[in-house]
Amino acid sequence: MAERLTTQQVAEQLGVKVETVYAYASRGQLSSERAPGGKGSTFDAREVAELAARGRRTPMRPNAAGEPPAGEPWASRPVTVRTGLTLIENGRLYYRGQDAVELAARHGFEAAIGWLWGLGSDAPVTLRVPPATAEALARASAALPDGIRLPDRLRISATVAAALDPLRFDLREQTVQAAGAALIAGMVEALPRTAPDPGPDASLAARLWSRLASAAPAPEALACLDRALVLLMDHELAVSAVAARVAASARAHPYAVVSAGLGATDGPLHGAASPLAHRLLGEVLVGGAVPVVSDYLRTGRPIPGLGHRLYPEGDPRAVALLDAVGRLDGGAAVVAAVAEVEAAAGPAGRPALRANIDLALAAMALAAGMPAEAGEVVFAVARTPGWLAHAVEEYREEPLRMRARGSYTGPRPSEGPERPEHPVPSSS
Structure with a gap:
């Protein structure tokens, strides 16, 4: 034995x-x-x-x-990610113990960031970009070719802002938060303006609106965008948050952390799902939900914007955002189209699949006359303070703790140097 x-x-x-x-x-x-x-x-x-x-x-x-x-x-050693930021429990989302839907109903983006960063909701974060950085971002934006996607402009802005910050490797919490506040504003500043300038003292939602829409917003429209930003600030250990924490584990500076998070949003399963849902809703508004959903099913394509494994009874963020979209001029028709998609996609005899936040973002963009990529931009800008909050937490942990171990499946190394079966004649 x-x-x-x-x-x-x-x-x-x-x-x-x-x-x-x-x-x-x-x-x-x-x-x-x-x-x-x-x-x-x-x-x-x-x-x-x-x-x-x-x-x-x-x-x-x-x-x-x-x-x-x-x-x-x-x-x-297993990696246990301890976080005091976000809790998803019993179908609800909480930021530091506060229901995210209730927080979004009472506070704007700046105050919600203050809450997520542990400063309190009565300490809104000032989101302003330094003049020198704003000028550099404007020059970089003007130098880009026509047709550059807005999400790609966000990634470029993070790189430019990092190069201009000599204190970017100062990882103390207050320094990281100050750099992050300027970066969030700089990301919006780097987008081309498409509507009247609301002025430098306007809320970030107002400044972002002027980059995504073609006309000045009504109060309820601006409130809708502000609500979307708050609802999207963080979502526990979503893949982009994990990417951000991995970068922070290697002690990457906050700009690199945000770049890592942005990279994880570039796929259709996280962050970039909203443009696909935008296209779906646009087709439904023209031709009805049943033929559009049927075509998706016939061709084997997943129906974007439906269902969420963490919210089997429905995504509360989507419910809250669609409620705000329904109050916009023309928003009722878009919300009705969302309901039609839910009903058409539901299996026979089973409850209908529910819209998630990606479909709600697409509905907001359609109702506001924004381009398809607007939802992806809103997602990235909104999630940036969450990535920075995760970075601050990760900076307190052991460095490089996020390294995974591989299970090797390739060929085993040879015991000695390889020798050909038949000697190769010498050319000398």
Whole structure:
């Protein structure tokens, strides 16, 4: 029989606590058996040796205090992301314990950022770009060829703003927040203006509206955009937040963190889903939901903007935003089109699929006369303070803790240098 070790012996061999040994067993990294007499557990000595060897092969990295990571071999330590920012529970979304829908109904974007950043909702964040940075962003924008997509302009603006900030590697919380506030304003400043200038003292929602719409907004329209920004600030560990935290784990500066988040939104499954939903709704408004949805199903295309695995009973953000869209001039028809899509896409005999925030963003853009990419822009600008908040949290953790381990499936290295089967004649 293979040698068996007690729990205490395993802990001593691995250099970990007894509790960690049981955690290994619960994750399937060690197999345990009840000890004779039923007291305690025993473990296969070979498995323990292999686990210890894996830990030795992976260099241990110091934590923020310069000390080795405690508790267990670095290679097998699971990454637990502790966050005090966002909770999704019982079909609701909360920012620091505050219902996001209620926060969006009472406060604008600047005040909501203050709440998310731990400053309180009565401490709205001033979103202003320094004059020198604004001039550089304007020059960079003017130099771009015609036809550059608005989301791509946001990515360029983050790079330009980073190059102009000599303090970008100062990762103290207040410095990161100050840089982030200027960056959020700079991202909007980098977009071409398409409507009358609301002035430098206007809310960020008003400034963003002047880059996405062709006419000045009615009060209810501006309130609708402001609500969308608040509802989209953060969404727990969405893929863009994970990308941002990975960058922050490597101690990338806040501009690079935002660039990482922006990169993760460039696919159709996160962030860039709204333009697809915009096209769908546009077709429905012209030809009705049933033939449009039927064509999607016939061609095997997923119907954009429907359903969310975290909200099986419906996305509360979408409900709140569609309520605001319905109050816009022409918004009722767009909201009715959303309901038609929900009904047409629902399986027979089952509850209809519900609109998610991507479809609600598309509805807002259509009702406001904005281009298809407007929803993607609103998503990116709104999510930026969330990425920065995640970065601040991650800067407090061990550096480089977000490194995943690969399970190699390629060919094994050869034991020695490769030799051809048949000698190659010399040319000399």
